[in-house]
Amino acid sequence: MSYFSDIYHAIGSLLTGMSVTGKYFLHARKGAITQEYPDNRATLKMFDRFRGEVVMPHDENNQHRCTGCQKCELACPNGSIEIIWDRQIDPETGKKKKLIDQHIYHLGMCTMCGLCIEACPTDAIKWAQNFENSVYDRTYLTRVLNKPGSRVVSGLED
């Protein structure tokens, strides 16, 4: 008599499915995922895992955490990162030290794979949550991540 038990189970599973969608229907007003984007532009906040672009955070003394190790440059699969560096005398210790001049990031070539951020040993670069990346000229897509006059936080290598 598996014929009738088949029918019974089929109806049961159909009702289970309908109860799931029915719950969605009842909670649609509160739980709507849709963002009415241009209208809520000021208040729209992207979720934490969103990958907008690579940025280098600076602290209040205009100091970043990039030691110029170039691991991000090596990790990048399509050459979006270029680091121009130099050996300079560190004013605190008086020794010669590798310091970055410019950390150049080509947003136009970046595929947002995140390998650079995983590779960075000092957490100098991270994802930003901004989502309006369009520009009128592609030269704007080449960005220097370290701010002018910034320096590395001292004591990072220790």
Place this chain on the structure above:
Amino acid sequence: MYIAMNITKNIHEWLLAILPETAASIVEMTLIALVYLAFFAIAGLFLVLLERKVAAWFQLRLGPNRVGFHGLMQTIADALKLVSKELTVTIKADKFLYNLAPYFVIVTALMALSLFPFSKELQAFDINIGIFFLIAISSIGVIGILLAGWSSNNKFAMIGAMRSGVQTISYELSVGLSLMTMVLMTGSLQLSEIVEVQKHGWLIVQGHIPAIIAFMIYMIAGTAETNRAPFDLVEAESELGAGFHTEYSGMKFAYFFLAEFINMFIISAIATTVFFGGYLSPFGITESIPLLGVFWFLAKTLVLIFLMMWFRWTFPRLRIDQLLVLEWKYLLPLNLMNLVLMALIVLLKLTIKF
């Protein structure tokens, strides 16, 4: 419906005064047809809007909300856009059949509408073979779909149309038999009499177990009849483009689209009339106001339409072999057993009557 009846009576007398009898009746029929046409064109548009809104809520979206208050004008704007679009034809299409097909679909849909008793006195055409006529008319609609697929000269349209033929011919049987089960209780095919019988409790209550089984079978087969998901093999987007109406554009496409939604209304309206007491109010609470019959009829129909939309946005599409297995191995034998069961219950007077 006394007010409306008075209006129609006045118009009737006025027409008789100025025209000979035959001409007057023809003018009256045309007027009624125009009223139905206008009303259901607009009803169809709002059903499309309802479908889109309900779909959005099932998927945790917002749905159309730009045109008009909460998007109420969205489908009107869509219809205006479709009217203004060019009617394209493929060069090797069979032009005559290609142009004829949309009218088959829309005319059969509108013809079926004339039979429903929206209220005690608001019924355009009270024919004594009502249910039979409805089933016959609704199976003519498939010819339009077959013609559309055949004459487009497009392989996807052709496959879609052939699937539609298989599906409609199979499920027609279940729709007919499940309605036949209910006719055993009413003893009449006339829709107004079927509603009158339900003054002692709706048929789904009167017939208890077999009636509920018949209702479930009817809703499944009815969904398949209208070619809606989960039975939308005809226009399976992922397989066939748009199915039988791939080559149609503009207003001809809109006819197919509108006919689908009016067919959904028809299937729900038949279920309302046969299972849920038509225009009768629950427990006769508004029996003294016959005008509210229209409200009850439309309310019950909308609940059933919502049920069909719920099916659509819950269940995945069936494969063609699963579709045929469901009909021929499950629904049809169950339906025949159910028919015998109902006959026994009617014979032994086991029906519940208030």
